[in-house]
Amino acid sequence: MSSSIDTTFSTPDDNTGGSPFDRIMLLDHYGEERWSARDLQVLMGYERWERFDDVIQRAQETVTASGLDPLDHFRGAAKMMTGGRWGKQTVADYRLTRFGAYQVALAGDGRKPEVAAAKTYFAVKTREAELAAKPDVSSAEGVLALAEQYVAAAKELVATKRELAIAAPKAGKWDQFLNADGLCGMTELADLLHTDVRTLTNWLVERGVFRKQKSHGGGQRNMPRKAYQDADQFIVKQETKNGWNFPTAYATAQGIDFVVDLWEQRAVA
Structure with missing residues (x-):
């Protein structure tokens, strides 16, 4: 699918969270969270960009089938890659919203523990966003329901950390x-x-x-x-x-x- 190029991104000043997915998070010029597909490729355990691009295409098709515009969640971008005998190279990339990154995780190979970790991470991020967007403390019942949601989110976060401990990618020694x-x-x-x-x-x-x-x-x-x-x-x-x-x-x-x-x-x- 075609996509427009978006290049205005920055790294959050406090981007030092315990999760690798937190550490690769970017901010666009509106302060919205974004993720580089190239960075996600590494954390999700895909050696080849061609294979990971297939995952991205499937995720875009899912978004389209749901009636949403994939361009809202998958922005074409260019990324400068360094290292190796070829020096610096500019390669194709995508900037993904939280929803877009979650769809990519869902479209990944479920047999990979790294993909399982990504699914859990973005599920938790989505839950956290929902809780932040819909706080209901106008009644005792609302407070109780909100507390139950936080407990569920906390349990998912614990599961994420366990998954990430198992799936943390090896340092790129090559x-x-x-x-x-x-x-x-x-x-x-x-x-x-x-x-x-x-x-x-x-x-x-x-x-x-x-x-x-x-x-x-x-x-x-x-x-x-x-x-x-x-x-x-x-x-x-x-x-x-x-x-x-x-x-x-x-x-x-x-x-x-x-x-x-x-x-x-x-x-x-």
């Missing part, structure tokens, strides 16, 4: 080798292992992780097997250079962990 899409080329992976790319990919063929694949020009390229692509350890992109189209293999951060572990076992053997 960041210097990843590009703006969170991927690592085979040359960079070989550099990390202090070897050359041909030795690395031939060894991966021997281990059954890669397979030899003939190119249209008659040459050979070592490409990851489908099982390892499905496991989100590798991705193959079609790229073009000098008029030629060819497949190029990349490792995700999870794939780097996998290869490094295998390589260390090789060294011991």
Whole structure:
């Protein structure tokens, strides 16, 4: 879906809450809470932007089906990514309202503990907003009902903290080798292992992780097997250079962990 670009955001002065989702919260020029989809991608456990963008599209479709305008909750934005061998890069992003971020969490892969943590967090944030918007203390019954709501919110908050303790993402120890899409080329992976790319990919063929694949020009390229692509350890992109189209293999951060572990076992053997 198309979306307009919104770039006026700031970080709250007291943005030091215990939740990772609190720490990535932004404020727009009206002081309204917003979240970067790129930041949420990391906290929700998605290695690849393409996969997370699919989640965002499903969330937008849900919002549209409910009769709301997705542009009110999913604003197109640009984000500057730094680190790695590619330096600074400007990449596509979205700025999400609390409701939009909640819909993204609901559309995520429920098998991921990080997604469960996001669902709980935004459910609690939504409940807190409802309580703040509808305080009813005009009667004893109203006070009691409000107290019961606060107790329910407190219980959900405790559950959120437990989920986040389990799902807190690992520090990005491979960041210097990843590009703006969170991927690592085979040359960079070989550099990390202090070897050359041909030795690395031939060894991966021997281990059954890669397979030899003939190119249209008659040459050979070592490409990851489908099982390892499905496991989100590798991705193959079609790229073009000098008029030629060819497949190029990349490792995700999870794939780097996998290869490094295998390589260390090789060294011991």
